[in-house]
Amino acid sequence: MSDNLNDLQLFNDRLDERSLQAYWSRVGYRGEGEPTLEALKELHYLHPQAIPFENINPFLGIPLAMKLPDLLQKLVLEGRGGYCFEQNLLFGHVLHSMGFLVKGLSARVFWEVPDGEIKPRDHMLLLVQVDGRKYIADVGFGGASFTAPLSLDQEEEQETPLERYRLQKKGDFHYLEIWVKEQWRLLYRFGMESQLLPDYEVVSWYLCTHPQSLFVQELMAARCMPWGRYALHNNRFTIHRKNEESQKRTLTNPKELKELLEELFLIQLPLHENMMEKLKQLVSED
Template identity: 45%
Template sequence: MTSPSLKDSALYLERLGYAAAPPPTLETLRQLVQRHTQTFSFETINTFLHLPVPVDLSSLERKLLHDGRGGYCYELNHLFLALLHHLGFDARALTGRVVMGGPEDAITARTHLVVLVTVDGAPYIADVGFGGMVPTAPLRLDTEAVQSTPHEPYRIIRQGEAFLLSAEVTGEWRAMYRFDLQPQELVDLEVGNWYVATHPDSSFRGRLTAARTGAGLRKTLQGNRFTVHRLGTPSEHHSLSSVDDIVAVLRNEFGIRVPAQPELRLAMERLLEREQQAA
């Protein structure tokens, strides 16, 4: 799959801290992955409101670069893939089956977009769109050794024609997703994204989530529960009790320009009512 050309590459690079295009090296890839996960938040405001999630490049540039929003894997990794092509990287799209929180051999739908990048003949997985457990460094594909990142250690285990990505969390290895090297075309991404955005069984539909990394920490929002995970220390949990509190966290902690839509405030009010009833 070849992505269309970026129209706003200079703005994209500026958001990532570059005054000029960096060379397509492994060190550049490392910096891009780390900076991207710190700059562009994972968020599901559109699916929370049951709104469409277009993944054509023009829509992604407008949403992430001009509207001050984030997105999920089909948005973040698709735009990132276009940037890698613009910089001269050898990169292509892959899709994966998320198994986090369940059996690692579960047969789930292909609902995760990830990027395969080849640098100096070596294959790496680059993923800037896996929510609260996004790997913050590229991961080499041709080894099963534990690989360090600025956050948790990860490893990739070969399983026949597939690969299993796991992360070490509080001393325990937890499976994240399985993927293979089957080439993906734009239509494959559109179908997967349509499922994630619209299928009644999608875990994102009607659900408000956000995630962002920082130096030595991860921030996550699940409904009205805001958590800061710091490396080596207990996590900080905060229960948000008002719509204004949720909006403030989205703006100040995740850098999201929250849409001024009455429907969004109403959806957040209903979310808080459900949480209060469940308490």
């Protein structure tokens, strides 16, 4: 991984100082602007707490745009969240603007996928180089997003503020696993081939428009906390606390669902004529 990777044009654009400061303020970062491992760890910890995972735009049929100005507007200025392409593209631009070497990768997801079902490579993650060492960064994997970068050079398990993970190399691919309920479970598999913005845009368009896409059919939101996670799937709300039994609740009121999205997930919901009707359908279908 060398400087000429940035010639691939995924992260050629840099945030100006005002935009970078706005992002730091959004996530609560008060550290230095230098490309250090400490900065990467702090930003990776803060980002998924401040900018939630959510798929409200596809759920409402609102088009997604993934150019840097669009990402800044939605995730930073409008107080919204997003899914993997939005989250990791923004995070990658921030890191690149700080001087990190960053590369976009693509993964095939196995987490919560029924046995025998084959998913396309529809997840984005980042490869980041710091002091000659390579790390995986991913702030957009929803309810299983990790809260620290993972060393690509280490096959032993790695502790993060919330869970343990491990990366294993098999042939041309790396396999990322998470320790859950006393067992290792596969999250996703990825290779080292660089991805460009059109690669992500094609997959994102499919996920946002295909009638059978979960991002179109269902509502999802997730937010990391220092002690655990909030997770929402349609009208089923779960609180995951580290080393404790998860607390689950089914919401039966669209107003309650709206307030949950705004108050616990910190999402400034878009002004859309179908918002309350869509939320009402979720609670009535249970």
